Amino acid sequence: MTDARDTGLRLNPKYDKDGLITAVASNVETGELLMLAHMNAQALAATIETKVAHFWSRSRGRLWRKGEESGNELHVVDLRIDCDQDALWLLVRPVGPACHTGRRSCFFRRVTDEAGLALVDDESAAGQ
């Protein structure tokens, strides 16, 4: 079932009860998913205006320009919204590692069932 929000051309983000929408960023060159975070309307507006990714930090309870401390900004090349307008996709050029652990991507661990259920760190060999 589809409605106007699903296929129409009016931007109408469906914020959750906390006023947030999920946003994921991937590297526009490689397709690698870098991080998942949340935006409120203010963060979305700032992202659109500056073309630098802004999020709402739930832990700090404030607007957060990604890289404001680390310098590792995400420069937004393309911004997309999904069918029911409750998720955003940012295609970005990262200035540096996206993850707070120093990894290139937050998704640096692969789930494997080779030895029960464990994780494999694909970036560890590259150092951090």
Added chain:
Amino acid sequence: MTDARDTGLRLNPKYDKDGLITAVASNVETGELLMLAHMNAQALAATIETKVAHFWSRSRGRLWRKGEESGNELHVVDLRIDCDQDALWLLVRPVGPACHTGRRSCFFRRVTDEAGLALVDDESAAGQ
């Protein structure tokens, strides 16, 4: 700040208060983000076991094998979890269009500020 969950090699998903974790799927060949949905522990286990994406349908309140009606399954090539283990990334080979609108990706609309804030449908020219 990091802890064992952030960098350790034990799978320890951080489910929200509803028992769900956000999961995004992208095309392993092209890097295109296809969809964002949610999994509970049962959906994650089924995905790992069958290598076909399963989610928890919040609207229907039940386990949902993506493609169970449409046939448009997502075959999971790689499964990753992020630093704080509250998001999953599935790298998939899609059998058909991932979106319920018939589009290849749910993220078929680009946000543009060229004429105020509107959306551009990048897949419409290709038909649906």
